[in-house]
Amino acid sequence: MLETKGIEKNFGGLKAVDNVSIKVKEGTIMGLIGPNGAGKTTFFNLITGFLGADSGEIKFKGKDITNLKPYLISRLGMVRTFQQTRIFPEMTVLENLIVAPQDNIGEGFFDPIFFRKALKDDQKEKISIAVAILKDMGLSDQKDEYAKNLPYGEQKRLELMRAVMTSPDILLLDEPTAGVSQDYTDNMKTYIKKLKNERGITFFIIEHKMSFLMELAEYLYVIDHGKLIASGTPEEIQNNPKVINAYLGSEG
Amino acid sequence: MDYYSQVILNSIITGGIYGLIAVGYSMIYSILRFVNFSHGFVAMMGMYFTYALSVQLQLPFFIAAAGGIVLTALLGMIIERVAYRPLRFSFYLAPLVAVVGVAFFLESVALMVWGGGILSYDIRTISYKFLGLYITNVQIGILITLLLSVILLYYLIEKTTIGQAIRATADDIKMASLVGINSNRIVVIVFMLGSALAAVGGTFLGLETNLQPTIGLSVTAKSFAAVILGGFGNIYGGLVGGLVLGFAENLGVTVLPTVWKDFIAFGVLFIVIYFKPSGLLAKRQERGGRYR
Amino acid sequence: MFYHLTILMIIYSITCIGLNIVVGYTGFFSFARAAFFGIGAYTSALLVMSGVPFLIAIIAGGILAAIFGWILGLITVEMTGDYFALATFAFAEMTRQVFINWTGLTRGPLGLPGIPRPEIFGFRFSTNQAYLFLYIILLILVLIITEMYVKSPFGRLLKTIREDETAAQSLGKNIAKTKNISIAMGAFFGGVGGALYAHYITYIDPSAFVLHITIFFLIIVIAGGMGNNYGTILGAVMLVLVRELPRYLGLSPAFAASLQQMVYSSILVILMLVRPRGLLGERKLLSEQSSEEGGQIRNA
Numbered sequence: 137m138l139e140t141k142g143i144e145k146n147f148g149g150l151k152a153v154d155n156v157s158i159k160v161k162e163g164t165i166m167g168l169i170g171p172n173g174a175g176k177t178t179f180f181n182l183i184t185g186f187l188g189a190d191s192g193e194i195k196f197k198g199k200d201i202t203n204l205k206p207y208l209i210s211r212l213g214m215v216r217t218f219q220q221t222r223i224f225p226e227m228t229v230l231e232n233l234i235v236a237p238q239d240n241i242g243e244g245f246f247d248p249i250f251f252r253k254a255l256k257d258d259q260k261e262k263i264s265i266a267v268a269i270l271k272d273m274g275l276s277d278q279k280d281e282y283a284k285n286l287p288y289g290e291q292k293r294l295e296l297m298r299a300v301m302t303s304p305d306i307l308l309l310d311e312p313t314a315g316v317s318q319d320y321t322d323n324m325k326t327y328i329k330k331l332k333n334e335r336g337i338t339f340f341i342i343e344h345k346m347s348f349l350m351e352l353a354e355y356l357y358v359i360d361h362g363k364l365i366a367s368g369t370p371e372e373i374q375n376n377p378k379v380i381n382a383y384l385g386s387e388g
Numbered sequence: 389m390d391y392y393s394q395v396i397l398n399s400i401i402t403g404g405i406y407g408l409i410a411v412g413y414s415m416i417y418s419i420l421r422f423v424n425f426s427h428g429f430v431a432m433m434g435m436y437f438t439y440a441l442s443v444q445l446q447l448p449f450f451i452a453a454a455g456g457i458v459l460t461a462l463l464g465m466i467i468e469r470v471a472y473r474p475l476r477f478s479f480y481l482a483p484l485v486a487v488v489g490v491a492f493f494l495e496s497v498a499l500m501v502w503g504g505g506i507l508s509y510d511i512r513t514i515s516y517k518f519l520g521l522y523i524t525n526v527q528i529g530i531l532i533t534l535l536l537s538v539i540l541l542y543y544l545i546e547k548t549t550i551g552q553a554i555r556a557t558a559d560d561i562k563m564a565s566l567v568g569i570n571s572n573r574i575v576v577i578v579f580m581l582g583s584a585l586a587a588v589g590g591t592f593l594g595l596e597t598n599l600q601p602t603i604g605l606s607v608t609a610k611s612f613a614a615v616i617l618g619g620f621g622n623i624y625g626g627l628v629g630g631l632v633l634g635f636a637e638n639l640g641v642t643v644l645p646t647v648w649k650d651f652i653a654f655g656v657l658f659i660v661i662y663f664k665p666s667g668l669l670a671k672r673q674e675r676g677g678r679y680r
Numbered sequence: 681m682f683y684h685l686t687i688l689m690i691i692y693s694i695t696c697i698g699l700n701i702v703v704g705y706t707g708f709f710s711f712a713r714a715a716f717f718g719i720g721a722y723t724s725a726l727l728v729m730s731g732v733p734f735l736i737a738i739i740a741g742g743i744l745a746a747i748f749g750w751i752l753g754l755i756t757v758e759m760t761g762d763y764f765a766l767a768t769f770a771f772a773e774m775t776r777q778v779f780i781n782w783t784g785l786t787r788g789p790l791g792l793p794g795i796p797r798p799e800i801f802g803f804r805f806s807t808n809q810a811y812l813f814l815y816i817i818l819l820i821l822v823l824i825i826t827e828m829y830v831k832s833p834f835g836r837l838l839k840t841i842r843e844d845e846t847a848a849q850s851l852g853k854n855i856a857k858t859k860n861i862s863i864a865m866g867a868f869f870g871g872v873g874g875a876l877y878a879h880y881i882t883y884i885d886p887s888a889f890v891l892h893i894t895i896f897f898l899i900i901v902i903a904g905g906m907g908n909n910y911g912t913i914l915g916a917v918m919l920v921l922v923r924e925l926p927r928y929l930g931l932s933p934a935f936a937a938s939l940q941q942m943v944y945s946s947i948l949v950i951l952m953l954v955r956p957r958g959l960l961g962e963r964k965l966l967s968e969q970s971s972e973e974g975g976q977i978r979n980a
């Protein structure tokens with residue numbers, strides 16, 4: 137469903153992403169790992185159009201999406217979250233969620249005047265969807281709270297829920313559990329599985345917590361210094377000497 | 389030919405003045421990523437402080453100018469205390485709005501104290517002809533002082549410990565405080581230094597043209613244009629940008645009627661913002677700072 | 681004096697409600713207000729003077745301002761924060777230079793005297809009472825329309841731009857287009873406000889459209905509370921009082937002018953220190969409230 141061929145990105149002299157080719161199959165959960173500064177986030181930025189690739193090709197659902205604007209890529213059904221959480225701080229939790237759907241009525245220039253009834257009905261429906269999702273994640277009590285007042289871990293979950301509100305086909309999550317407590321991490325794990333099974337959403341996840349991906353992911357890609365150095369099932373990766381070296385090397 | 393050499397000479401003088409004011413501006417910007425809207429108005433105050441000391445109190449001009457510079461540096465310190473420091477971590481627009489308030493406050497003070505009319509320093513100008521160019525004693529003085537100021541500034545920034553701390557803070561304010569640099573103190577020093585430079589430039593402007601309390605706005609705009617042209621994140625960027633601006637303005641009016649001079653200046657600012665959001669000498673990619 | 685002050689408050693409210701769309705809701709600090717105000721004023725004044733009906737002329741003034749707003753939006757679409765502020769400021773000054781120098785059209789610094797008072801369907805609004813009545817109706821109209829917009833999903837979309845453009849894009853929102861609409865809408869009301877001003881004062885010249893007036897408008901929006909239209913009206917009421925009252929104290933005009941500038945610039949600084957987000961804050965959308973509203977519509 138998502139495929140890259142030899143994409144590259146340079147920052148000045150630094151090759152942040154160097155000739156990376158991957159494939160993400162529909163209906164799976166895939167992982168992307170690598171030491172700090174390996175180029176994982178940059179890779180996500182390239183796929184989702186937030187950065188332009190220097191060379192290479194990105195295909196999504198068979199379409200060439202290289203250099204497409206981020207919002208158009210998102211509308212094709214590929215939605216991401218950010219490593220540095222990006223919620224809408226001065227909006228309530230509920231507003232954060234109901235603003236997300238891509239089929240919202242009332243966002244065009246003429247809508248607020250001419251489609252007043254349709255718009256109200258649509259909003260009501262979106263609110264009920266949002267309320268259901270909030271219940272799923274156990275955040276119902278905070279729904280009228282300003283997002284900025286949530287603890288960090290809950291902001292991360294809010295960001296995930298907001299992405300889910302767009303009804304995506306694939307979700308790219310950049311370290312969804314960084315700074316999140318163990319309880320929430322488990323809660324998030326269950327939620328991701330549920331989304332995959334019930335809605336058929338495909339996942340591509342960057343994560344440092346190995347245990348998280350070991351359990352969730354069916355297939356992992358490993359990058360280091362911008363290069364793809366290994367790929368395989370979690371067991372294969374765990375025993376791959378190259379991967380072990382990359383991690384040890386970066387620590388030592 | 390002579391005509392163009394004359395234009396070039398004038399460009400260097402106006403450009404140098406803009407540059408000097410802009411350097412003060414870019415120091416503040418490079419450290420805080422903060423558009424100090426009041427900067428041009430501070431330059432205007434410097435201009436009038438010198439006037440008060442030299443014309444109203446009848447002090448010798450050089451002493452008056454030195455006094456004006458000191459007073460303006462103190463003004464910079466007060467602005468930092470009152471309108472910037474308390475707001476540094478407030479709502480992101482708050483510091484900008486506050487210095488806009490400061491700017492107009494200063495203008496109203498100048499209007500009240502010195503009136504809206506045009507004034508001038510009491511200095512007799514003598515015109516010389518030199519290599520076919522006309523130059524006045526005042527202009528010679530400006531050129532020499534400009535050169536001295538730049539050398540002094542360079543020495544201060546590059547060769548002293550305070551300069552080293554300023555450079556470190558401009559590079560990375562967090563890192564600098566980690567290695568034990570008192571960033572609050574640096575910010576105050578930079579505000580004072582920047583304001584002092586503005587006062588020098590403002591006094592020059594007063595010498596070159598005349599004194600008007602309403603020039604603050606266009607000085608702010610021009611020094612900002614100079615800083616963008618020269619490149620953010622580089623302390624000397626403003627100097628280069630100021631020269632470019634001086635040339636653009638003086639050459640612009642050789643092809644267009646003079647009444648469009650300000651139109652050209654603001655047009656240049658607009659175009660510069662559009663095409664060169666990181667400037668000629670920029671260190672790293674950086675565009676308007678709203679989000680992380 | 682009562683009528684004069686109230687009419688000014690209304691004119692500024694309309695203008696600043698437009699500005700609030702851009703500054704308060706969309707989160708862009710625009711310094712172009714004086715330009716739109718001026719474009720609306722000149723357009724409408726010149727049209728009415730050449731025989732165009734009043735209502736058409738003020739709308740034309742608004743539309744021309746909106747077109748300029750749209751173009752400005754297109755050019756500045758990539759800019760954020762300080763750059764946007766500076767670019768809009770440069771645009772405003774360029775516009776003013778055109779007012780000054782295009783003497784064939786605007787008479788330059790001499791200004792346009794004798795701008796006709798409003799006339800609708802043959803009724804001439806020549807007394808201040810009639811003026812007030814007309815302008816109140818226009819203000820209510822503007823308020824209803826803007827509230828309709830800012831309370832709708834469109835308004836919420838504007839806020840996402842203010843809060844985090846990148847995140848909004850990641851959700852598939854066409855930020856560039858929305859931002860443009862917001863700037864153009866803001867410019868439209870700015871133009872209408874300018875037109876109303878011209879027909880009330882009956883004389884305009886370029887000095888009426890300097891940066892000071894932009895700052896004055898920004899203070900109205902900020903003081904009242906960004907992202908709240910009623911706050912904007914409150915701001916207009918307060919600031920008109922602060923600005924105009926010194927005139928009635930019997931001071932010399934020049935001194936009164938500097939004094940008012942001193943007073944409102946101090947207010948600006950103090951306000952930032954004590955309430956950086958203005959007097960009235962933004963209103964939240966509460967879940968009960970919104971589903972109730974939906975329910976009422978459904979039952980009706």
Ligand SMILES: Nc1ncnc2c1ncn2[C@@H]1O[C@H](COP(=O)(O)OP(=O)(O)OP(=O)(O)O)[C@@H](O)[C@H]1O
Pocket residue numbers: 147150152170171172173174175176177178179219
């Ligand atoms: N906009 C940028 N400009 C210049 N260099 C950048 C930029 N973004 C990232 N880099 C550099 O590219 C390299 C890869 O960064 P990236 O954020 O993609 O790493 P990462 O694998 O996500 O790391 P982490 O696990 O810490 O999140 C780093 O050396 C980083 O400093």
Ligand SMILES: [Mg+2]
Pocket residue numbers: 176177178219310
């Ligand atoms: Mg990363």
